[in-house]
Amino acid sequence: MANILAVDDxxxxxxxxxxxxxxxxxxxxxxxxxxxxxxxxxGQKFDLILTxxxxxxxxxxxxxxxxxxxxxFKFTPILILTTEAGMDKKQEGKAVGATGWIVxxxxxxxxxxxxxxxxx
Amino acid sequence: MTFVEESLEGLxxxxxxxxxxxxxxxxxxxxxxIFRAAHSIKGGSATFGFENIxxxxxVAETLLDQIRNGQRPVTQHAIDLFLxxxxxxxxxxxxSQGGTVADQARIDEVKKELDQxxxxxxxxxxxxxxxxxxxxxxxxxxxxxxxxxxxxRSGNDVVRMFRELNELGELEATTDASTLPAxxxxxxxxxxxxWDLTLRGExxxxxxxxxxxxxxxxxxLSIEPLRKPVAVPHDPExxxxxxxxxxxxxxxxxxxxxxxxxxxxxGSGGESSSIRVGIDKVDDIINMVGELVITQxxxxxxxxxxxxxxxxxxxxxxxxxxxxxxxxxxSVMRIRMLPISFAFNRFPRMVRDMCQxxxxxxxxxxxxxxxELDKTVMEKIGDxxxxxxxxxxxxxxxxxxxxxxxxxxxxxTVHLNAYHQGGNIVIEINDDGAGLNKERILxxxxxxxxxxxxxxxxxxxxxxLIFQPGFSTAEQVSDISGxxxxxxxxxxxxxxxxxxxxxxxxPGEGTTITIRLPLTLAILDGQLIQVxxxxxxxxxxxxxxxxxxxxxxVNSLAGQxxxxxxxxEYIPIIRLHEVFDIESENTSLEDGLLMVVEGxxxxxALLVDxxxxxxxxxxxxxxxxxxxxxxxxxxxILGDGAVALIIDISGLISLSQSRLRTAxxxxx
Numbered sequence: 067m068a069n070i071l072a073v074d075d076x077x078x079x080x081x082x083x084x085x086x087x088x089x090x091x092x093x094x095x096x097x098x099x100x101x102x103x104x105x106x107x108x109g110q111k112f113d114l115i116l117t118x119x120x121x122x123x124x125x126x127x128x129x130x131x132x133x134x135x136x137x138x139f140k141f142t143p144i145l146i147l148t149t150e151a152g153m154d155k156k157q158e159g160k161a162v163g164a165t166g167w168i169v170x171x172x173x174x175x176x177x178x179x180x181x182x183x184x185x186x
Numbered sequence: 187m188t189f190v191e192e193s194l195e196g197l198x199x200x201x202x203x204x205x206x207x208x209x210x211x212x213x214x215x216x217x218x219x220i221f222r223a224a225h226s227i228k229g230g231s232a233t234f235g236f237e238n239i240x241x242x243x244x245v246a247e248t249l250l251d252q253i254r255n256g257q258r259p260v261t262q263h264a265i266d267l268f269l270x271x272x273x274x275x276x277x278x279x280x281x282s283q284g285g286t287v288a289d290q291a292r293i294d295e296v297k298k299e300l301d302q303x304x305x306x307x308x309x310x311x312x313x314x315x316x317x318x319x320x321x322x323x324x325x326x327x328x329x330x331x332x333x334x335x336x337x338x339r340s341g342n343d344v345v346r347m348f349r350e351l352n353e354l355g356e357l358e359a360t361t362d363a364s365t366l367p368a369x370x371x372x373x374x375x376x377x378x379x380x381w382d383l384t385l386r387g388e389x390x391x392x393x394x395x396x397x398x399x400x401x402x403x404x405x406x407l408s409i410e411p412l413r414k415p416v417a418v419p420h421d422p423e424x425x426x427x428x429x430x431x432x433x434x435x436x437x438x439x440x441x442x443x444x445x446x447x448x449x450x451x452x453g454s455g456g457e458s459s460s461i462r463v464g465i466d467k468v469d470d471i472i473n474m475v476g477e478l479v480i481t482q483x484x485x486x487x488x489x490x491x492x493x494x495x496x497x498x499x500x501x502x503x504x505x506x507x508x509x510x511x512x513x514x515x516x517s518v519m520r521i522r523m524l525p526i527s528f529a530f531n532r533f534p535r536m537v538r539d540m541c542q543x544x545x546x547x548x549x550x551x552x553x554x555x556x557x558e559l560d561k562t563v564m565e566k567i568g569d570x571x572x573x574x575x576x577x578x579x580x581x582x583x584x585x586x587x588x589x590x591x592x593x594x595x596x597x598x599t600v601h602l603n604a605y606h607q608g609g610n611i612v613i614e615i616n617d618d619g620a621g622l623n624k625e626r627i628l629x630x631x632x633x634x635x636x637x638x639x640x641x642x643x644x645x646x647x648x649x650x651l652i653f654q655p656g657f658s659t660a661e662q663v664s665d666i667s668g669x670x671x672x673x674x675x676x677x678x679x680x681x682x683x684x685x686x687x688x689x690x691x692x693p694g695e696g697t698t699i700t701i702r703l704p705l706t707l708a709i710l711d712g713q714l715i716q717v718x719x720x721x722x723x724x725x726x727x728x729x730x731x732x733x734x735x736x737x738x739x740v741n742s743l744a745g746q747x748x749x750x751x752x753x754x755e756y757i758p759i760i761r762l763h764e765v766f767d768i769e770s771e772n773t774s775l776e777d778g779l780l781m782v783v784e785g786x787x788x789x790x791a792l793l794v795d796x797x798x799x800x801x802x803x804x805x806x807x808x809x810x811x812x813x814x815x816x817x818x819x820x821x822x823i824l825g826d827g828a829v830a831l832i833i834d835i836s837g838l839i840s841l842s843q844s845r846l847r848t849a850x851x852x853x854x
Contacts, residue, residue, distance in 0.1 A: 134339070140339070140375070141338060141339070141341050141343075141375075142341055143341040143342075143343075144341055160340065160400075160403070160404075163339055163340050163341070164340060164341075165340050165341035165342050165400060166340075166342070166399070166400030167400070169229075171226065172229070173229075173230065176229060182350075183346060183347075183350055183397070184341070184342075184343070184346060
């Protein structure tokens with residue numbers, strides 16, 4: 067099963083994501099902002115990054131951009147968690163190399179269906 | 187929380203916000219709320235495989251989005267249409283639960299209207315309009331897909347996408363390697379190949395689009411129907427009921443891991459209904475259990491080393507225990523309690539629709555919506571309430587012209603009120619309409635032989651007549667009411683809940699209907715009565731009065747019937763010891779006590795040996811523990827462990843009447 071990095075400044079959001087993914091047998095590492103995530107990513111390999119957009123210290127767009135710069139993460143799927151209003155964020159994410167997006171709010175089933183497109 | 191429950195809640199929200207929308211005013215917050223509700227219903231239904239619901243919601247959502255973006259004004263027509271859509275969605279949701287059948291004709295009709303509205307005055311974005319018909323097409327697809335060289339750098343993987351496609355249907359791929367450079371010039375991180383894909387099956391365009399969603403601007407992509415699609419996209423007359431259903435099944439099977447399928451089945455098997463409980467109520471219970479545990483440990487400590495000097499503490503402990511138990515009981519009962527607003531919420535919509543239909547102006551006032559009652563009671567009282575409110579709207583409130591002529595405000599008022607009184611909840615339905623027409627009820631009653639010609643019963647008895655089966659005084663039968671079915675059913679339902687219904691009406695000023703119901707069906711306020719050595723329980727709500735027998739007032743009729751003259755009424759006497767075949771020392775009326783009870787509109791005087799305490803009893807079902815017994819509604823366990831039977835008053839009255847008939851028949 068996949069090793070997934072979940073990045074969100076909302077603890078409840080991280081919890082929901084982690085709980086859902088762990089239930090499917092994935093390994094989940096949580097990070098509270100982009101900076102923490104980037105530091106973690108430099109130390110180990112992940113099969114998928116799920117990241118929120120608006121976060122303190124480093125936002126999700128910058129994180130995606132930085133990750134694509136790392137050899138280990140050149141082709142790693144990066145999914146942006148965005149609100150439906152944020153069409154421009156989707157484009158912005160794509161521009162810096164994000165793989166796709168999940169529109170918030172989403173339920174566990176939607177999350178699983180979406181990540182199935184990029185892992186496994 | 188299943189998807190269906192969540193969606194029904196979403197629909198309730200949509201409905202209540204829609205009702206507040208004013209034509210011509212784009213209230214951004216309100217529209218946003220409606221949009222969000224529609225959006226999550228669409229998302230959820232697509233996730234759980236309800237394609238028909240998703241497709242339907244999609245059109246409504248597109249319209250809402252246009253309104254939200256200010257591209258489309260809020261019109262009365264649009265509001266009406268959205269309200270109809272809410273109805274259709276409710277219908278589809280409940281059909282998906284099994285049991286009912288979706289009214290496909292109605293759904294198609296509303297969908298057509300939505301499509302028409304969407305097509306009309308379109309300055310809207312073309313994409314979403316184009317999406318809508320595309321969505322309903324199911325079939326096979328011919329896809330040409332050529333990734334741009336950079337596509338792989340975004341982490342999208344062609345192999346995974348093909349695997350997804352393959353799960354939708356039967357996939358054939360032809361690779362076009364003509365653009366592949368010589369090995370020396372090849373950059374392994376770039377994409378060079380192109381594919382022609384044939385995807386066979388009953389697959390919707392949306393499903394295919396979804397797979398290419400993330401790469402649509404990173405590749406050359408064309409998606410064309412392979413053969414003539416099952417449904418003609420621009421003919422909204424026949425929007426694909428069958429294919430959509432089929433699609434949904436296949437979608438489930440193909441995509442479905444076991445976990446995916448579990449959720450919809452769990453939802454549709456929804457026999458075991460769930461209840462949402464406020465966290466404060468749960469906290470209360472946990473708190474109470476905590477105290478109970480403390481009291482228990484205090485008592486057991488006391489018991490370990492007990493002597494008479496500590497009897498005072500024992501007594502304190504026991505009274506503490508009693509208090510804890512009672513509070514715990516109350517808190518647990520509160521779990522089943524819901525505010526009556528759940529039942530009231532449907533009325534604003536109903537009043538609005540009926541005003542349009544009847545061409546009347548009516549204002550609905552609600553008060554006491556936070557009054558709580560048992561969930562089961564609420565479910566059973568919903569339909570009777572609807573019926574009563576309909577009656578008020580249709581028969582009670584006059585037309586604006588009539589109201590003006592009578593010197594009244596042309597806007598009628600219907601007031602729904604609820605409050606607690608003792609162990610009961612009281613629900614009042616009050617209208618300021620014309621009041622019941624006594625003369626017409628009376629002449630109708632005479633016509634039906636319910637009242638003798640020339641007789642004039644007191645007002646309340648005349649009003650009672652409208653609860654007779656098949657009794658309607660409506661001059662014209664409308665499609666709303668007047669068929670004369672209903673009031674008797676209302677009365678029966680209320681009685682079945684152990685409640686009572688009363689009517690007060692003043693000609694020209696209006697009618698008030700009062701329903702009194704027990705707060706819960708699990709606990710009953712009972713009067714303990716003794717017959718012989720047995721103890722029975724009579725629901726307090728049925729008891730009118732108790733009195734010492736005055737022999738002069740007892741009249742024997744031919745056969746064995748005995749009547750007791752109470753003021754100006756003759757009430758049949760029922761000897762409980764005879765009905766239940768109990769040996770009792772008091773068999774003569776002279777020493778007896780009579781308890782006058784009323785059930786289902788009939789009065790009876792029960793001969794009992796003694797009246798004991800009044801107390802709350804917990805009802806246990808006789809049916810599930812033993813079998814149904816006529817004249818009894820259940821059993822309970824008393825403080826000393828004895829089992830006491832709870833008397834079903836209306837059952838008892840009809841039981842004793844049929845016995846009497848048999849006795850008379852045999853005698854004759």
